[in-house]
Amino acid sequence: EAQVTQNPRYLITVTGKKLTVTCSQNMNHEYMSWYRQDPGLGLRQIYYSMNVEVTDKGDVPEGYKVSRKEKRNFPLILESPSPNQTSLYFCASSFSTGIYGYTFGSGTRLTVV
Amino acid sequence: DAKTTQPPSMDCAEGRAANLPCNHSTISGNEYVYWYRQIHSQGPQYIIHGLKNNETNEMASLIITEDRKSSTLILPHATLRDTAVYYCIVEAGGTSYGKLTFGQGTILTVHP
Numbered sequence: 249e250a251q252v253t254q255n256p257r258y259l260i261t262v263t264g265k266k267l268t269v270t271c272s273q274n275m276n277h278e279y280m281s282w283y284r285q286d287p288g289l290g291l292r293q294i295y296y297s298m299n300v301e302v303t304d305k306g307d308v309p310e311g312y313k314v315s316r317k318e319k320r321n322f323p324l325i326l327e328s329p330s331p332n333q334t335s336l337y338f339c340a341s342s343f344s345t346g347i348y349g350y351t352f353g354s355g356t357r358l359t360v361v
Numbered sequence: 362d363a364k365t366t367q368p369p370s371m372d373c374a375e376g377r378a379a380n381l382p383c384n385h386s387t388i389s390g391n392e393y394v395y396w397y398r399q400i401h402s403q404g405p406q407y408i409i410h411g412l413k414n415n416e417t418n419e420m421a422s423l424i425i426t427e428d429r430k431s432s433t434l435i436l437p438h439a440t441l442r443d444t445a446v447y448y449c450i451v452e453a454g455g456t457s458y459g460k461l462t463f464g465q466g467t468i469l470t471v472h473p
Contacts (some may be wrong), residue, residue: 252404279459291405291448291463298459306460338404349395350461352404 250275254339254353261329261360269324269356271339279342280322281306281350282314284335291338297322329360365449370468373443379436381467383449386430393452394425396434398445399466405448408434439471 252273261267273280281296283306293306297316311333313325322341326333339353366384373379385394393412397405409416409423411432416423422435436443446466 281459281461283463285402290465293461293463296459296461304459307462336402340404349407349410350397350405351407354404355402357402 250351252339252341252351252353254337254356256356257354258357259359261358263330263360264328267326267329267358269326269337269339269358271322271324271353272320273322273339273341273351274320275341275343275351276319277341277343277351278319279344279350280316281340282312282322282324283338283340284308284333285338285355286335294324294337329358331360334358334360364462365451365464367447367449367464367467369465370470373436373439373469373471375441375471375473376438379434379439379443379469379471381434381436381447381449381469382431383434384431385449385451388429388451390429394423394429394432395450395452396421396423397448397450398443398469399448400442400445408447439469441471441473443469444471445469 255270278299282294283291285291292308294312295314297303337356340350342348342350393410395410396408399405409421411423425432448463448466
């Protein structure tokens with residue numbers, strides 16, 4: 249089944265403890281992206297990647313890192329999580345931009361205490 | 362990047378057509394209009410997209426005005442399962458391809 253898989257689905261962690269949220273797609277998509285969703289603020293883009301080894305900042309990149317070493321994987325790294333990064337995170341992928349729709353993952357609910 | 366404006370909420374009776382408007386008056390010529398929906402806290406689901414012409418698929422129809430400054434998503438026979446937040450977004454053009462901006466969306470409530 250064609251899909252975007254995020255792990256974990258739920259995570260509770262403590263301030264300052266490094267964590268990685270994984271995202272993997274099995275559709276050979278070139279484009280991948282991360283979003284966070286907060287009440288009243290909607291979906292905001294964190295980082296995106298147009299292809300392997302190509303990444304760029306979205307609207308809210310502070311406090312996050314990403315890497316794209318392989319086409320299928322696009323992990324989101326929080327080096328030193330803080331409570332304001334408590335949020336619902338989504339990964340998305342597409343063959344390309346501007347032409348095809350995006351497939352979103354099921355989400356990762358992160359709580360930083 | 363073009364921004365979009367949508368009404369915060371709309372109601373629709375089950376079985377009726379739901380017409381969701383979106384204003385994107387600053388859209389550029391090479392930018393596509395996309396529609397997604399999100400049910401509860403699930404990942405957004407792609408519905409349809411278009412550039413200039415009207416588009417139709419098994420889920421919905423997309424009507425884009427001739428000047429491309431606004432569009433309407435039409436769900437022809439709304440069901441209770443269509444209750445969701447609907448997002449209209451435009452693709453960033455130029456060197457910022459891939460940078461997507463979601464607005465607040467429209468909460469569509471379908472009533473029995």
